[in-house]
Amino acid sequence: MDELSEVADAVADPVRREILLMLRHAPLTVGEIAARFPISRPAVSRHLRVLRESGLVRDEQIGRHRSYSLVPARLGHLAAWLARFDDRQPDWAQRLAALETEVHRTRRERSQAEPADTHTQKDTA
Template structure:
């Protein structure tokens, strides 16, 4: 998980992953989309490959990269635990339902029995 987190810490690498989400791309196609040198893009691709986030295959003289999302699952699970302790979402949903039900009942009661004006 640490290697995956380190790999996606860089904005260029995150952008590469987003580009590969839609379709496999060659190293040259990826390099053409960034204002950095081809060797710099190659270094980013190596980090992503070592973290298991991309896979490369040879097609003639080109290297074609595809996204591999499985390594993100463990990280996503850990990040999900930061949001709320297990079971809290269900409790908060139930509380929200109860608040709306109580408001609706009060609104209905107010329309059926409007407050009487006091006379002096």
């Protein structure tokens, strides 16, 4: 299975999407996550395993507790793929390139105009 399909499958479940939203602010333990759901702790652990195997979260053993944190980079490919369907989304790369071109053009025009302005000021003085 390719990376995009793996991530899409993992976020297809509403419980897993809610877990990802929880983890975007800070790492949480299984107990902290499970306390926010009406499902059992083993069910939450299974959801976390799917998220971990898809690379969307990472876990770290801290003493007797396992802490989970979000790996936002894995969502980037899915977000980019989905963005292609949103016509309202501006193409920021293209807009920034156009802005850069305009800045360089303006600087070039100003630098070409400065010697003439300086010369004109000396003649009028």
